[in-house]
Amino acid sequence: MKGSKTIELGIIFFLIIISLYFWTLPFQKNRLPFGDVDSSTHFTLADSMSQTNKPINYLPAQFNNTYYLKTNNGKLWYFPQYHTGAAIFQLMSGRFVGAYLFFALMSILIVLTSFILIKELFGLLPAAISSFWLVFSSRDILWYILGVYPQVASFGMVPLFLYCTYKYVTSHLEKEPKQIYAFAGAVIIALQFFVHPQAVFISGLTAAIFGFVMIAKHKKIPFDIKHAGIGIAIIIVLVLPFIGFFTTVETEKTTLILSELPSLFKWYGTPESGMPQQYYSFTAMHGFFLLPLAIIGVILMLLRRKDEDLLMLSWLFAYYVALHMSLFGWHRNLRFMEVEAHILVPIAVVGVLRLPSLIPMQKNAKNIARIVLSAILIISIVTFAVNPAHAILKNAFEGTARITPAQLGATEWIKDKTNVQDTFYLLGTSTYTKKKWMRVLSLRQTNFKNENEFSLSRAVFNHSYAIFDYSDWIAAYGGLPEPVAALQAEEISNFNQSRPVYSKDNIRVYKIG
C-alpha cells in the first residue's frame, strides 16, 4: 500500500514536470507577452496591480474609452483573485515571466485534478494514462495560448469538485457519511467562482444530474439536507465579500428560442463566431482515435452502470447540455467545448483498459492484455498527440505576431515618461491584437481604429500624443508597403514642425497638446 502511494506521488510530480515544460514553451525563448485579443486584458488587470503594488477595484486608465467600462460600471468584472495571483507572481518573478508562469501553472491544473478523480474512480493506470494524454489536449492549449483565459483554470477544478461529490455521495449511501467532502466541495465551488464562474455551471449541473441518477438507482436521497445547507453557507460566506465583482450578463437575457431546437441533434449545437471552423472539428482537435475509443468507453459504462460510471456519464450529459445552451439564448458553448477532452479522454482510456475483461480468459492473461493495451495507448499518444501540441506551443505567436522588442521599448518609454492622464492615438501597428498590447503595456488610454488606418483623421489631434509605429511592416517587408507609406507621408507633412519626443526602431511619438 505504501509502495503504491509512493508511485502515485511520483506520477503526480512527473505530470507536473512534463506539463510545466510543455506549457511554458511559448515563453521559454521569447519572453515577451503573447496571446490574442483578450490576453492583453487579463495581463493588464494583473499588471496594473503589480506596477503600483496596490490592488485595484476600478478599471485603470488604459480601459478609458473601451467597452469594458460598461461591463460592471467601471469596476472589475471578474472576481479579483486570478489577476491578483498573476500580479503577485509578477512581483516575484518579473513582469512577463511572472505573469505567464502563473497563467501556465493555473492552466495545467486539469492534468493533476483529472488524475485524482480518475484514480479514485477507476484506478491508477487509467488515471496516469488519461492525465498524460490531457497534457497535450489541443483545445485547452488553444484557450491558454490565445487568451490566457481564467476559465481554463476554473474548468480544471471541476474534477476536484466531482471527486468530493463522489466521495460524499457514496459514503452517505453506505450510511457512513463523510461530510468533510461536502464542505470541501463547497470550498472548491467558491474557488471556481474566484477564478471564473462559468465552470461552476458544469460542476453544479453534473452534481445535480448525478444526484438524480443516484436517487433513481438507489431509491434514496444521496445527501443529508443539513450537510448541503452547511455547504451552501460555506459558499456564501466565502463568495459574499467579493460579490460586487460578479456580473450576470448571460443570465439576464435567458429566453427559450424554439428555432434552436434542431441544434439539439448536432453534437456541437450552433457554432459561434470567434473561432476558426477547425475548432468545431472533432478530429482536428482530438485526433482520429479519441472518438471510437470514447464510444467504446461510453457503451461499456452504460452497460456496467456502477456509481463511478454514472458520475462520468453525468459529466458527459452536463457537457451536452452546456453545448446546447443557445436554446435558452446563452452564447457560451464555444468555451464549454474545452471540457470535452476532460471527459472523453478518461472515458476512452477506461473503455480500452476494460476490453480484456469482456473476453473470457485467465486473470494473468487479462493483466498482460491490459499492459499491452496501455503500452499501445501511450505510444499512440506520443505519436499522434505530442507532436501537434508541441508544435502549437513552440510556435505560438512567433516573430511579429507577438509584441516586438521595438514596440515594448516604445511602450515602456510612454509608461515611464508620460502622465497617467495623457491620452494617445496609435497608428501603423499591424494588427488589432497588437494595438491592444501597445495600449496595455504603456498603461495609458490609447485609442485606435480596430481595422488598419492609413490616414490621419481629426481625432488624432484631440489626444496628448500621436504614435506612429512602422516597425512590423519594415520587419516583414524590409520597407513600407503602399498604404503605410501614404501614412508616413501624412505624418511628415503634419508633423514637419515638430520633433518626435520618442524616435527609435521605426516608432515615433509626437506631443500634440
Place this chain on the structure above:
Amino acid sequence: MDKNIAVYAGGSVAIVGLLEILFGISGVLAGIVIVISTVSMAAILIKVGFEEDFSIVLGFPASILFNSSLSYGLGFFIGLRNAFFLSVIILIVIAAIMWLRSSTSIKKHHKSPEP
C-alpha cells in the same frame, strides 16, 4: 512515510530545478513560493482528514487563491508585496500549529500508564 518524504523532496527539487533551467532566478523564486505555499496548504488539508494526493493537488490552487484573496484585501493597506508575504507566513503558521497540536495530542495519547 520516509519514501514518500523522499518523493516530496525530490519532486519539489525537480520542479524548482526545471524552473531554474528555464527561467533562471525568476523561476527559482516562483518555484520556492509555489512549493512552500502548496505544502503548507496540503499539510492543513491532510490534518483536516483528506488523502495525501488529493491534499497536494487541491493544495496548489487553494493556496494560490488563499494568498491572492488575503493579499487583495490587505494590499490596499500595506501594499500587495507585503500583503503577499504576510499571507504566506499566516499559511505556514496555521500549518505548523495544526501539525504541532496533532503531534502533542498523539504524545498525550501514547503516555505510558502510571504504575
